[in-house]
Amino acid sequence: MKQHGKTFIYTRRIIVVAAVLLVYIWAFAGLPLLELKETSGEIVSAIFSGLFQPDWGYVYDPGGEDLLRGLLDTLAIALLGTFIASVLCIPFSFMASKNIAKTKTMVGSSKFVLSFIRVFPDIVLALLFIKAVGPGAFAGVLALGIGAVGMLGKLISESVEGIDLSAREALIATGGNPVKTFMFAIVPQVLPNFFSFVLYRFEVNLRAATILGVIGAGGIGTPLIFALSVRDWGRVGIILLGIIVMVTLIDAISGKIRARLV
Amino acid sequence: MIEFKNVSKVYPNGTRGLNNVDLRVDDGEFVVVVGLSGAGKSTFLRSINRLHEITEGEILINGESITKAGGSELYRIRRDIGMIFQNFxxxxxxxxxxxxxxxxxxxxxxxxxxxxxxxxxxxxxxxxxxxxxxxxxxxxxxxxxxxxxxxxxxxxxxxxxxxATQILADEPVASLDPMTTKQVMDDLARINKELNMTMIVNLHFIDVARKYATRIIGLKEGEVVFDGPVEEATDDVFSEIYGRPVNEDELMGEA
Structure with a gap:
């Protein structure tokens, strides 16, 4: 390596520091002035009192919309979305793996499709699907179902690229056709990782599903945005509590299962 | 029974993997194939069950041509040929x-x-x-x-x-120590005798080859340079197959 003089190193350091400072100055200069409304304090204390005195009556209401139904909807959206994604990602995962796909074009185009899908945040996809199929849980399911293909496909294809193909040769030698060879030599090696990634994506999708209702794609987000807009802080509190409990519970269960898989 | 009929294999880059191999392995034989690495041992073995394609000639398994077989027929012929690999x-x-x-x-x-x-x-x-x-x-x-x-x-x-009626073994003991080499080779020998399964085994170690084989095939640059009963495979024959005197590392020793 080339040896640099001391002055060179110092100059370089000064340039870096100056550049970082400039970026910060530019960013803060763009901020609007921090300005507290007169009512800000009041609202903050109302929110907190609502959070600590949640509307317990909303948890279960035999007659109509309640927390449990909202949470269940959210769970169903996440579950269905993940299921759809887990099926759709399978062909892409293998077509994007260098060691399985026959041609470079196939690998390249599959990888491109997967990256293209990953570009869109779930919320943008949900907005698109609301336009396409109308507001409601179905739009949410489609958004998560398509959106997760990008990440799952990438992770699974990477794990497929890491498998040992020697068993494939053995299965071919026993007289297995391509399907049998695939089922016996490839699938057992990929399956644990596949389930682990799908479960992980389910955790991510569950969080995403709680927010989808805010834009009208079904689930617990819808009552949350209504409660917020009418300043029903007690209801906001109980909904947030419900989300926290559900997400924590599912994370814990799914984490346990994943730990046993790999 | 496995028959090679004027089999040649030329790789796309022009290298000759097999050169006009013409021989027959009868049921129940214990054949050991020897030769330097790159002499075509692996190509020889893998062309039998068509893991490698040959470019000329024909290979018959129990009278049926595996070279001409396609689809389900190929799978059925392969079913009769077991294979054992160096890395299991x-x-x-x-x-x-x-x-x-x-x-x-x-x-x-x-x-x-x-x-x-x-x-x-x-x-x-x-x-x-x-x-x-x-x-x-x-x-x-x-x-x-x-x-x-x-x-x-x-x-x-x-x-x-x-x-299977035939077993192909491609360097089955190359990644094993002398103790386990003996166990694995004894297993193969026992199966050969008790079930009358034909064995075609690629081996690196000359003393192991002599101990278990009934017939030795020597390959050199894709050609069969020796084919005969193990008794005839003297040290001179091995030197000829290898193109030089036998090395220390081609003997396993205590096995």
Whole structure:
């Protein structure tokens, strides 16, 4: 390596520091002035009192919309979305793996499709699907179902690229056709990782599903945005509590299962 | 019975893998193929079950041409030829039982195999195959929990469960130590005698080859330079196959 003089190193350091400072100055200069409304304090204390005195009556209401139904909807959206994604990602995962796909074009185009899908945040996809199929849980399911293909496909294809193909040769030698060879030599090696990634994506999708209702794609987000807009802080509190409990519970269960898989 | 009829293999880059090989291996023979690395031993073995394609000639398995066979016919012919590899080629994450059962896939429909449904007889057959290599107690362990020698014996059990009439073994002991080499070679010898399965084994070690073979085939640059009973394969013959005196590292020693 080339040896640099001391002055060179110092100059370089000064340039870096100056550049970082400039970026910060530019960013803060763009901020609007921090300005507290007169009512800000009041609202903050109302929110907190609502959070600590949640509307317990909303948890279960035999007659109509309640927390449990909202949470269940959210769970169903996440579950269905993940299921759809887990099926759709399978062909892409293998077509994007260098060691399985026959041609470079196939690998390249599959990888491109997967990256293209990953570009869109779930919320943008949900907005698109609301336009396409109308507001409601179905739009949410489609958004998560398509959106997760990008990440799952990438992770699974990477794990497929890491498998040992020697068993494939053995299965071919026993007289297995391509399907049998695939089922016996490839699938057992990929399956644990596949389930682990799908479960992980389910955790991510569950969080995403709680927010989808805010834009009208079904689930617990819808009552949350209504409660917020009418300043029903007690209801906001109980909904947030419900989300926290559900997400924590599912994370814990799914984490346990994943730990046993790999 | 395996017949090579004027078989040649030329790689796309012009290298000759096999050059006009013409020979016959009868049922129940224990053939050991020797030669330097790159002499075409592996190509010879893999062309028998068409893991490698040949470019000229024809190979017959029990009178049927595997060279001309296509689709399901090819799968059926391959079913009669077991294969053992240097690196065992097991599905390391799967259980020993499932690895042995994978020798049975050629006998069942694709749909049945997608769901991995093996009949009870297959499981009994697989268990008997494991008993023959003295490993029935390992049936439900994962393959990667076993030692190298044990894994190689599982792969022998897989070939047995396949109910093959011939077994090809490509350097089956090259990654094993002398002790396990003896166990694996003894297993192969026993199977050859008791079940009258033809063995075609590629070996690096000359003394191991002499101990187990009934017939030696010497390959040099893709050509058969020696083919005869083991008694005729003297040190001079080996020097000729290798193109130089026999080296120390081509003898295993205590095995």
């Amino acid at each position: 080629n097991l599905v390391r994450r799967s259980s020993v039982m499932r690895n042995v059962l994978s020798g049975r896939v050629g006998y069942h429909s694709t749909l049945r195999m997608i769901f991995g449904l093996f009949p009870k007889e297959d499981k009994e057959l697989a268990m008997r195959a494991l008993e023959r290599v003295n490993m029935p107690e390992k049936a439900y362990m994962r393959a990667d929990e076993l030692s190298g020698g044990q894994q190689q014996r599982v792969s022998i059990a897989r070939a047995l469960a396949q109910e």
